[in-house]
Amino acid sequence: xxxxxxxxxxxxxxxxxxxxxxTGHVTVQALAGRMGIKPASVSAMxxxxxxxxxxxxxxxxxxxxxxxALTRRGERVAMELLRHQRLLELFLAATLDMxxxxxxxxxxxxxxxxxxxxxxxxxxxxxxPTRDQHGDPIPSREGLINxxxxxxxxxxxxxxxxxxxxxxxxxxxxxxxxxxxxxxxxTWITVEARNPYGDILTVRIDNATHPLAGEIAGRISISAAxxxxxxxxxxx
Amino acid sequence: xxxxxxxxxxxxxxxxxxxxxxTGHVTVQALAGRMGIKPASVSAMxxxxxxxxxxxxxxxxxxxxxxxALTRRGERVAMELLRHQRLLELFLAATLDMxxxxxxxxxxxxxxxxxxxxxxxxxxxxxxPTRDQHGDPIPSREGLINxxxxxxxxxxxxxxxxxxxxxxxxxxxxxxxxxxxxxxxxTWITVEARNPYGDILTVRIDNATHPLAGEIAGRISISAAxxxxxxxxxxx
DNA sequence: CTATAGTATTAGGTGAGGCTAACTTAGGGC
DNA sequence: GCCCTAAGTTAGCCTCACCTAATACTATAG
Numbered sequence: 001x002x003x004x005x006x007x008x009x010x011x012x013x014x015x016x017x018x019x020x021x022x023t024g025h026v027t028v029q030a031l032a033g034r035m036g037i038k039p040a041s042v043s044a045m046x047x048x049x050x051x052x053x054x055x056x057x058x059x060x061x062x063x064x065x066x067x068x069a070l071t072r073r074g075e076r077v078a079m080e081l082l083r084h085q086r087l088l089e090l091f092l093a094a095t096l097d098m099x100x101x102x103x104x105x106x107x108x109x110x111x112x113x114x115x116x117x118x119x120x121x122x123x124x125x126x127x128x129p130t131r132d133q134h135g136d137p138i139p140s141r142e143g144l145i146n147x148x149x150x151x152x153x154x155x156x157x158x159x160x161x162x163x164x165x166x167x168x169x170x171x172x173x174x175x176x177x178x179x180x181x182x183x184x185x186x187t188w189i190t191v192e193a194r195n196p197y198g199d200i201l202t203v204r205i206d207n208a209t210h211p212l213a214g215e216i217a218g219r220i221s222i223s224a225a226x227x228x229x230x231x232x233x234x235x236x
Numbered sequence: 237x238x239x240x241x242x243x244x245x246x247x248x249x250x251x252x253x254x255x256x257x258x259t260g261h262v263t264v265q266a267l268a269g270r271m272g273i274k275p276a277s278v279s280a281m282x283x284x285x286x287x288x289x290x291x292x293x294x295x296x297x298x299x300x301x302x303x304x305a306l307t308r309r310g311e312r313v314a315m316e317l318l319r320h321q322r323l324l325e326l327f328l329a330a331t332l333d334m335x336x337x338x339x340x341x342x343x344x345x346x347x348x349x350x351x352x353x354x355x356x357x358x359x360x361x362x363x364x365p366t367r368d369q370h371g372d373p374i375p376s377r378e379g380l381i382n383x384x385x386x387x388x389x390x391x392x393x394x395x396x397x398x399x400x401x402x403x404x405x406x407x408x409x410x411x412x413x414x415x416x417x418x419x420x421x422x423t424w425i426t427v428e429a430r431n432p433y434g435d436i437l438t439v440r441i442d443n444a445t446h447p448l449a450g451e452i453a454g455r456i457s458i459s460a461a462x463x464x465x466x467x468x469x470x471x472x
Numbered sequence: 473c474t475a476t477a478g479t480a481t482t483a484g485g486t487g488a489g490g491c492t493a494a495c496t497t498a499g500g501g502c
Numbered sequence: 503g504c505c506c507t508a509a510g511t512t513a514g515c516c517t518c519a520c521c522t523a524a525t526a527c528t529a530t531a532g
Contacts, residue, residue: 095327095331097357105351110349110350113346113349118338
């Protein structure tokens with residue numbers, strides 16, 4: 001049925017998806033930088049991915065000098081790869097005692113090579129999780145993600161409490177810093193105050209308060225469900 | 237220090253090692269057949285592997301029209317890959333519920349891509365095993381295997397009992413057949429009789445006797461240690 | 473001892489996926 | 503409105519790892 005793509009092609013599609021999610025606009029440079037490849041090579045690959053070689057549609061739309069965007073088909077492939085990667089991360093983290101950076105690198109490298117069957121068994125073994133250890137959603141087998149319940153922390157009203165469901169995992173140093181504050185998925189967090197000058201929130205976690213840049217708070221998600229149960233629960 | 241070889245190159249070295257172990261002599265055809273590749277391509281790869289590109293020595297010795305053999309260096313690489321593969325097989329089998337053929341295929345595919353660190357963690361997690369589930373030895377991190385204690389079943393004296401430590405795993409059908417007799421590593425086995433015509437042994441396993449072709453018995457290993465404690469122990 | 477079958481090698485070609493160098497285009501400063 | 507810089511693209515080249523077709527070698531039957 002479908003001529004499975006090469007590891008390289010899949011990796012490009014994954015990179016496009018991630019850049020798209022994080023910045024909204026996908027440039028050749030951003031891809032080249034992220035993948036450690038020269039822009040010229042990226043251009044060449046984009047040309048290939050934009051072609052409809054088998055009558056089943058292309059993987060990306062390309063407007064020369066403007067940018068790239070995934071088609072539905074390309075998105076499905078990227079989501080599939082991301083699913084492999086996130087499940088692998090969880091699996092390795094759960095089974096072996098590895099740091100997040102290590103499981104991340106390992107999973108990223110192995111993701112293109114694991115079979116659908118292995119993926120399914122890992123998923124079952126883990127109880128079919130829908131988020132990885134940082135709350136990043138794991139796409140379903142159909143290549144869909146559900147983030148309907150995700151709300152940025154900086155939209156939480158002052159004085160209200162909510163449960164953290166996701167922290168940004170792109171920057172290991174930031175991730176470590178947030179973890180050092182106890183700011184990890186599952187934690188309850190309260191917005192104590194908003195500083196009128198500069199975009200800074202004061203948040204309470206485990207009875208300690210911390211200043212948090214609004215830019216960071218915007219990349220942290222809280223559960224929509226918990227919003228209405230604010231002040232209802234306490235963490236230990 | 238060392239320019240790590242491509243996945244393909246490693247796979248060739250693995251194939252050479254396995255053919256060498258099983259048949260004693262490595263032909264281009266045998267490699268081509270095993271790897272699903274045309275002989276011409278094998279010749280080309282052998283030429284590359286036989287070259288000393290970095291002054292550190294070549295990976296194989298090649299006598300044109302005669303055969304190929306691994307050098308110490310090539311053997312080390314092949315053993316390393318085999319170690320990855322066998323540890324992965326055990327790991328996947330122990331953690332997920334997969335058939336042997338499935339874990340075998342998966343591990344074979346993934347072996348070139350796992351890091352030394354992951355390998356080490358898997359090994360530790362499994363208690364640093366020295367044999368895979370069929371008794372095939374797992375090379376050490378130094379690329380060595382210890383089969384000093386392995387003795388072919390067909391050398392066991394009639395009437396004596398010994399513990400099976402290894403069964404041939406090349407042929408899945410044979411493996412299944414042996415398993416159906418209870419002939420798996422760890423089982424105690426007794427040679428009841430030798431048929432004078434044809435090369436056939438009669439063996440007892442779990443109080444049932446079975447005829448066994450000598451050719452097969454030669455590929456089954458028993459522990460040297462147990463030879464002297466024959467008749468001492470009983471299974472279940 | 474030679475013919476021949478079968479195996480191995482070489483020659484030459486292809487596609488994937490990188491590279492550099494040279495070019496085009498878009499967009500901001502003046 | 504022009505020009506210059508930065509970004510994107512194209513052209514042309516390379517290596518890897520496969521292929522087919524043609525050639526060379528080996529070993530065996532007669």
